[in-house]
Amino acid sequence: METRSFFTAGDGCKIAYRFDGPADKPVLLLSNSIATTLEMWDAQIAGLSRHFRVLRYDMRGHGQSGAPLGAYSLDRLGRDVVELLDGLDIAQVHFCGLSLGGMVGQWLGIHAANRLDRLILCNTSAYLGPGDSFDTMIHSLARSDDMTAMAEMFMTNWFPPAMHAGQPELIQRFRDGVLATLPHGLAGNFAAVRDMDLRRTITLIERPTLVIAGQYDTVTLASHSEQIAAAIPGSRLLVLPAVHLSNVEFPAAFLDAVVTFLQPGS
Template structure:
């Protein structure tokens, strides 16, 4: 198990692949840990070096007192990249990870070669919605939102097959206050101005059946960014790297190839 202490928090991470390989860094969605990328990795090009990590308050990373901010989470990601002596990273952020990626690109763009914003947007919901969710889980626990969350995360067929059950357990076993602090970070974040100024290659990915951040919301962020491309994965929900890993990897591989990263 690998950890690094950065910005006053102990972050759990996995760094795999050849030392000289081009680096692709993955940031997880709310309520998941770095295993959310497991099914995707075998579909990536040979020679890629992958960095996965658990943001603060999630998975095996340390939970620190909240609320958090997206800027703080982006600074954590930047500090981890620097601590591992990496550069020219392509950052792939899913959901809250997409917000982290946008802030990272705006605040630490010197570290990045490209950015993938997956199932995310520059503004996600409003503070009242996220405050209501935090109140609900503090009152009733994360298991109280488990089933409803799966309906937003995955397609009906995936849920009916029973394949969503482990992901529901993953959500329900996250540190409650870490989850709540990340909800507060999402609620407070409005990155539309800084995202509109990004000047690096950007790929956006959406799931056709995403019940959390639908394709039209992702498209709204794509419209802010010069020369950004968006792809919608048919039949996929909010976490297409789990539900459609080969299709997701094909989009990512094309992007990496187009920008000369592989």
């Protein structure tokens, strides 16, 4: 088990985090997809830590972080990041978030822009409706502790058939991660996604932004990334031939895109 440290958010929730890389490098904060932990970035850490002090965390409801009962909000998930940076006395970071992490990144770009240098939004959406679909999943999680169906849904949504056939051990690691997620923690995060609508306010984002899309993403469609890139002034769009977890499916191309974008003067 990787070593994590902990801090306590303003509402009392324990948040787990860890650092990798030299302390004298610029800080790059990574924020994970729903139903994963900070370990979803493992394939990027060796490459990223050559250039950055990499900070990762388990979003509330995931991994070793706390999982309060009830609905979460995107505002609360964003403030978890701000409070983490405050607690670590870090004034500003590069931020890279995927899926739910990218939604948090959009919130930060709108509400805490002074804490960001550059922003990378991957396989994400500014709005992911309709709400009824999330209500159905939330109600399902309230009725049963069996996460098997959720795990299979995520595996189908995240990875192409070729990866299921060719990399079964990798798929199983992610499946095990979903199975280990507390149902009420997942439900709380589903509520945050259900209630999110940033389509109008992301036009306020002024930080240099790279948007990474998955050409074959069936959850956060490539068109969603195109809409985000069109709304954020001066942003760049990169479309990888990926499904949803583009950093896992195309680790080398993803790493190259992130490092190139974050280089001074790029």
